Amino acid sequence: xxxxxxxxxxxxxxxxxxxxLKGREAAKKLTRLYNLTTDDDKESRDKLLDELFESRGExxxxxxxxxxxxxxxxxxxxxxxxxxxxIILDCAKVIIGNDVLLGPRVGxxxxxxxxxxxxxxxxxxxxxxxxxxxxxxxxxxxxINPGVTIGENSIIGSGSVVTKDIPPNVxxxxxxxxxxxxx
Numbered sequence: 001x002x003x004x005x006x007x008x009x010x011x012x013x014x015x016x017x018x019x020x021l022k023g024r025e026a027a028k029k030l031t032r033l034y035n036l037t038t039d040d041d042k043e044s045r046d047k048l049l050d051e052l053f054e055s056r057g058e059x060x061x062x063x064x065x066x067x068x069x070x071x072x073x074x075x076x077x078x079x080x081x082x083x084x085x086x087i088i089l090d091c092a093k094v095i096i097g098n099d100v101l102l103g104p105r106v107g108x109x110x111x112x113x114x115x116x117x118x119x120x121x122x123x124x125x126x127x128x129x130x131x132x133x134x135x136x137x138x139x140x141x142x143x144i145n146p147g148v149t150i151g152e153n154s155i156i157g158s159g160s161v162v163t164k165d166i167p168p169n170v171x172x173x174x175x176x177x178x179x180x181x182x183x
Contacts, residue, residue: 003017003019003020004072007073007091007092007127008073008092008093008127008129010092010126010127010128011126012114012119012124012125012126013124013125013126014122014123014124014125015111015113015123015124015125016122016123017123023070023072024069024070027052027068027069027070027071030048030051030052030071031052031066031067031068031071033048034048034049034052034062034064034066035064035065035066036064037064045062046060049062052068052071052072052074053071053072053074053075053076054071054072054073054074054075055075055076056074056075056076056077056080057076057077057078057079057080057098058078058079059078059079059080060076060080061080061081061082062080062081062082062086063082063083063084063085063086064084065084065085066082066085066086066087067086067087067088068087068088068089068090069088069089069090069091069111070090070091071090072090073090073091073092073093073094073110074088074090074093074094074096075093075094075095075096076096076100077096077097077098077099077100077134078098078099079098079099079100080096080098080099080100081100081101081102082102082106083101083102083103083104083105083106083140084104084105085104085105086102086105086106086107086108087105087106087107087108087109088107088108089107089108089109089110089111090108090110091110091111091125091127092110092111092127092128092129092130092146093110093129093130093131094108094110094129094130094131094132095129095130095131095132096132097132097133097134097135097136097152098134098135099134099135100132100134100135100136100137100138101136101137101138102138102142103137103138103139103140103141103142103158104140104141105140105141106138106140106141106142106143106144107142107143107144108130108132108144109130109143109144109145109146110127110128110129110130110146110147111125111126111127111146112125112126112127112128112145112146113125114126127146128146128147129147130144130146130147130148130149131148131149131150132144132149132150133149133150133151133152133153133154133168134152134153135152135153136150136151136152136153136154136155136156137154137155137156138150138156139155139156139157139158139159139160140158140159141158141159142156142157142158142159142160142161142162143160143161143162144162145161145162145163148162148163148164148165148166149165149166150162150165150166151165151166151167151168151169151170152168152169153168153169153183154166154167154168154169154170154171154172154183155170155171155172155183156172156173156177157171157172157173157174157177158173159173159175160172160173160174160175160177161174161175161176161177162176162177163176163177164176164177166179167179169182169183170182170183171183
């Protein structure tokens with residue numbers, strides 16, 4: 001099993017492997033170039049996102065500054081908007097549906113370090129996928145933890161920390177994030 005397969009399957013892998021370091025460097029280069037573009041340079045932005053992401057739909061708009069860990073595990077649907085300072089750490093798959101809005105400083109994290117201190121010091125890490133359904137809105141400063149699925153049409157309130165799955169058609173807020181009402 002290669003490193004990418006281990007990452008995608010939630011197996012423990014060493015975060016310091018040369019292949020992964022090289023992948024992160026490539027992603028940093030592409031996001032730096034993207035962050036230097038302007039709104040009227042849509043063609044350059046689209047080319048950089050096509051190179052960075054596994055796939056993306058029509059009408060992708062991401063405000064700089066934007067960061068990813070690798071990019072190759074990210075799939076974005078149509079009409080995706082990410083406001084300033086979005087971070088997606090995509091050691092596992094990040095699948096984002098159509099018509100999704102991210103507020104400023106949203107963080108989507110798939111990776112976690114192991115709890116054993118010796119193994120953690122050696123770089124042992126695991127990753128779990130994140131899935132965000134169609135027509136979801138994540139407010140400013142929302143944090144999505146590894147392994148979370150957010151159902152379609154749901155809204156996550158600003159500052160929430162999402163540690164467990166959120167069903168479709170709800171408004172959820174808090175730390176930890178909890179459903180407060182149906183949409």
